[in-house]
Amino acid sequence: MPFFTEEEARLIVKSVKHAEQRTSGEVRVFVESRCRWVDAIDRAAEIFFSLQMEKTENHNAVLIYVAVKDRQLAIFGDKGIHEKVGATYWNNRVREMLGSFNNDNYAEGIANCAVQIGEALEKNFPYDKGTDKNELPDDIVFGK
Helix, strand or coil: CCCCCHHHHHHHHHHHHHHHCCECCEEEEEEECCCCCCCHHHHHHHHHHHCCHHHCCCCCEEEEEEECCCCEEEEEECHHHHHHHHHHHHHHHHHHHHHHHHCCCHHHHHHHHHHHHHHHHHHHCECCCCCCCCCCCCCEEECC
């Protein structure tokens, strides 16, 4: 059974694309059913590096990680953006996503989070049409 309907998946991808339109930063979404780690942030970090997200030029990539059945999530930002926004920013985004998840609005919660991360990226890493390129795919990555 898929995690999202086609419409929900389109909403998430559209939000990622929208988030990246005004920034050199990158946003990815990784969804799986279970988190095999005790701490979701450790799993998010593992995925971040396995997707080679640390290779962006400005170290400004962000991974939104969700384990649907275990109801765990985390946001992992590379050092460039993390140094700008800090842990409190990420914790607030996670809290907001959890609020949506508690109302069974998974896709909406992820999409809203991607847009908000895009705003933080835009503020700290504005888009430059002369140099910016989409360094990472915008599609949702699905685990098991």
